[in-house]
Amino acid sequence: MQHLRIVDYLSSKLHIESDSISTLFDTCILKEIKKNDFLLSENDYCKHTFFVEKGLLRQYSIDDNGKEHTISFAPENWFVTDRESVYFDSPSRYYIQALEDSEVVLIDENFIQLLSEKIPSFTTFNDRLLHNHIRHLQNRINLLLSASAERRYLEFIEMYPDILLRVPLTMVASYLGITPESLSRVRKDLARKNFKK
Amino acid sequence: MQHLRIVDYLSSKLHIESDSISTLFDTCILKEIKKNDFLLSENDYCKHTFFVEKGLLRQYSIDDNGKEHTISFAPENWFVTDRESVYFDSPSRYYIQALEDSEVVLIDENFIQLLSEKIPSFTTFNDRLLHNHIRHLQNRINLLLSASAERRYLEFIEMYPDILLRVPLTMVASYLGITPESLSRVRKDLARKNFKK
DNA sequence: CCTGTGCATTGATGTATGATAAGAAGTTAT
């Protein structure tokens, strides 16, 4: 099998030799997906965690008025999944779509089980992932409760400067909870302020 | 030691006899705290998970303008903590305060370790708690992104009918991300609509 | 009993953001 980024990623995070885990991934499925194709749709039962080898994914919901709301972006070396659907075996409320031609490693519960057995530190790492996720979600809630559109945008570019350059502003707006038009105005204001200084 | 709700709670969740875990809690600290007192303040390092035996707690942040934003409410039989601070050993951005005279069990990392060793199913339970937390946070983000103040309020009363009756509306408003005045108007509108029907 | 304090409500007014529409600029397909 070809060389996988996830092997390097895990070997660095788990502080182990990449050789020692490389073979574990021989059975893993590497899936290529074209721009705009879906890995998950609403009402699907999500069965995998996706690790992004290449490309960029977006997770989003669609509300009663047909509007999209971005839950997260996932570039290279990121995990993305609908934990609610996987863990509680419930129909998903989200879509996961490729924003660029991408490659993902499909990781199911059995494989997680395998990793946990073969690599003792993997359990700890997994736990860390969960806590990181919680930290991130809680921080985002706090921002949505307390910060203006402008401040949220500024935090976004600070946190994800790379992503800003790869996705349409429409989707950034839907991540921030505002319309594309509002984001356009926010950017205009910021540009003006920076010019004045 | 007196009888603890957390023992019943865990014995029911873990499907084990309460007698078999009761003694584990002999070393646990049961703390009484008065209304308006704090279990955690901003910049503290949170060292415990709190289990609410009695009373009601609130977790909230204060923004740059001095406004409070409620992160969560915790009534009897709930766990509350700042996972970010505990897990990543970082100064907390939140306050945890008693809204009523309360009693909480203090659970530190050592005790979690002990429970994991003595009760095999506890690890699974703990994992479930984390996933539940994530599910809850993600759903809330989705609501903040997509729903009006009215809809968020309706979801709140559906989800936490009991809490609505125990906390000032000001705090409900700060949970929903609106001002008390706006909440008052939302409620007025709803009352009018229901009357018309 | 009075008085202070906190909470909810209401009205008047202000503002940030939404809705709609249209055009400019960049991108993709034929």
Add this chain to the structure above:
DNA sequence: ATAACTTCTTATCATACATCAATGCACAGG
């Protein structure tokens, strides 16, 4: 190269929600 899309911006108008200020109530403490 032209057409057909997307994306982004701008303008106008509309609205949800915020802000500010005042009032009424309930209730706790002296």
